[in-house]
Amino acid sequence: MIKTNSEFKKELDDLLIMFYDQDSVMDIVHEEMRAGKLFEIFKCHGKTFEYEYNDPTGSELRQKSLRKRYALLSLYKMLVKMEGRTLPWGSFTGIRPTALARTGIESGETKEHTVTEFLEKEFMISNEKAVLVSKILKNQKGIIRNDHLIDFYVNIPICPSRCLYCSFISNEVKQVKNLVEPYIDCVIKEIRAMKKLIYDKALIVRTIYVGGGTPSVLEPSQLDRLLDELTFPVNEFTVECGRPETITKEKLDVLEKHGVTRICINPQTFSDATLKRIGRLHKKADVFNAYALAIEKGFKVNMDFIVGLPGEKAGTITKTLSTLLDLAPNNITLHTLSLKRGSALFENHEQLGFKNLNKVISKCESDLMNAGYKPYYLYRQKYQLGGLENVGFFRDEDLCQFNIDSMEETASIIAVGANAITKRVFSIENRIEREPNVKFIKDYIERVDEMIERKIKLFENV
Ligand SMILES: C[S@@+](CC[C@H](N)C(=O)[O-])C[C@H]1O[C@@H](n2cnc3c(N)ncnc32)[C@H](O)[C@@H]1O
Numbered sequence: 001m002i003k004t005n006s007e008f009k010k011e012l013d014d015l016l017i018m019f020y021d022q023d024s025v026m027d028i029v030h031e032e033m034r035a036g037k038l039f040e041i042f043k044c045h046g047k048t049f050e051y052e053y054n055d056p057t058g059s060e061l062r063q064k065s066l067r068k069r070y071a072l073l074s075l076y077k078m079l080v081k082m083e084g085r086t087l088p089w090g091s092f093t094g095i096r097p098t099a100l101a102r103t104g105i106e107s108g109e110t111k112e113h114t115v116t117e118f119l120e121k122e123f124m125i126s127n128e129k130a131v132l133v134s135k136i137l138k139n140q141k142g143i144i145r146n147d148h149l150i151d152f153y154v155n156i157p158i159c160p161s162r163c164l165y166c167s168f169i170s171n172e173v174k175q176v177k178n179l180v181e182p183y184i185d186c187v188i189k190e191i192r193a194m195k196k197l198i199y200d201k202a203l204i205v206r207t208i209y210v211g212g213g214t215p216s217v218l219e220p221s222q223l224d225r226l227l228d229e230l231t232f233p234v235n236e237f238t239v240e241c242g243r244p245e246t247i248t249k250e251k252l253d254v255l256e257k258h259g260v261t262r263i264c265i266n267p268q269t270f271s272d273a274t275l276k277r278i279g280r281l282h283k284k285a286d287v288f289n290a291y292a293l294a295i296e297k298g299f300k301v302n303m304d305f306i307v308g309l310p311g312e313k314a315g316t317i318t319k320t321l322s323t324l325l326d327l328a329p330n331n332i333t334l335h336t337l338s339l340k341r342g343s344a345l346f347e348n349h350e351q352l353g354f355k356n357l358n359k360v361i362s363k364c365e366s367d368l369m370n371a372g373y374k375p376y377y378l379y380r381q382k383y384q385l386g387g388l389e390n391v392g393f394f395r396d397e398d399l400c401q402f403n404i405d406s407m408e409e410t411a412s413i414i415a416v417g418a419n420a421i422t423k424r425v426f427s428i429e430n431r432i433e434r435e436p437n438v439k440f441i442k443d444y445i446e447r448v449d450e451m452i453e454r455k456i457k458l459f460e461n462v
């Protein structure tokens with residue numbers, strides 16, 4: 001890893017990981033002022049590389065952000081030279097390239113019509129990805145800078161079984177059986193306290209999202225009890241029912257009764273062999289059955305799928321996509337597998353290869369667009385294979401506002417439940433404060449009052 005005196009060590013390390021394994025080769029990196037000019041200096045395999053750039057001007061925050069940008073760009077240029085390959089997202093190591101582009105526009109550094117060039121020049125992002133970002137900016141509707149407009153999130157970190165690749169904190173239902181009822185009691189307590197806060201501060205909830213985990217793993221009576229509390233009058237109300245084997249007509253009746261408008265049914269792949277391999281308990285037929293039930297009830301449906309699952313070649317992925325396009329759900333979310341290097345699954349992945357993976361992702365994105373789907377949000381995760389991305393698509397006008405607000409961080413989110421992260425956006429000051437709840441169900445049950453107090457404090461001076 002980098003031994004460094006640079007203040008951007010973490011980001012430089014993140015970039016290095018994209019090129020090498022954990023135990024890397026970078027010796028030293030530092031900045032040096034010489035004759036009024038700033039130099040970024042790296043030593044690698046005994047060779048020294050240095051880049052000179054103009055000393056940035058502007059506010060302290062702005063200068064820091066530019067220096068970070070140039071440090072990353074310098075390292076990236078050096079790595080490209082040494083390794084003879086580029087990365088789709090260039091020197092950009094963050095998770096929100098669309099927010100980066102929006103900030104560029106809002107700060108006057110670029111205009112909307114020149115955003116592609118801005119991303120290519122300042123971050124060496126590939127033309128294909130820069131064009132994708134600019135399309136997403138055009139498709140994003142409903143971003144309103146009004147700090148009284150918020151979204152409401154409920155986290156149910158419980159699932160029927162643990163998927164092999166899952167990086168989220170979620171519990172197998174059989175392991176937390178005795179905690180489910182007390183957990184719902186505490187979530188309800190938190191919701192009630194937040195309803196009072198929302199009323200007192202004259203906040204307006206515009207979307208509700210119940211995610212996880214797999215909220216639909218709850219029994220119909222438990223879902224009924226929980227949703228009964230979510231009485232905000234909204235046009236968009238999503239409940240994740242990701243695992244199709246948890247979906248029954250009775251549960252969908254409960255969702256309908258409480259005004260849910262959108263659900264997620266996530267195939268991930270339409271290969272039964274892969275589903276078994278990754279520890280999901282459903283088969284592709286379960287997706288078809290659950291989807292038919294959902295359509296009958298008139299829910300909008302999102303479907304997630306993942307590229308890079310173990311054992312899958314390009315042909316399997318093409319088949320999954322073509323089945324998805326035949327089903328034509330309102331939203332499709334395309335994920336690139338995110339895996340820690342060194343894990344058993346990571347080794348397995350090599351079957352597909354990074355180069356091919358990028359091609360497959362690009363092909364999926366263009367096939368979706370050719371079929372009439374439009375990209376509307378994008379984010380990257382750490383350890384995503386090939387440094388690639390996740391992209392949400394919609395058809396017609398059915399995009400999910402909650403996804404835009406949360407990914408772009410343009411609206412506050414009050415979030416309840418274990419591991420839920422509340423965010424308060426201060427639009428005028430251009431900053432965000434976060435208040436995470438404790439991660440585990442057991443701790444949450446013990447400390448729910450503290451979670452409530454912390455959030456009341458976060459919103460005390462609205
Ligand atoms: C938080 S999960 C919740 C959805 C639901 N529990 C399910 O699995 O169907 C949201 C989505 O993230 C994606 N996901 C989860 N783990 C991932 C990983 N390691 N790499 C890429 N995508 C992942 C899956 O497509 C999943 O549907």
Ligand code: SF4
Binds near residue numbers: 163168213
């Ligand atoms: S169902 Fe979703 S949240 Fe649950 S373990 Fe699988 S990927 Fe993770």
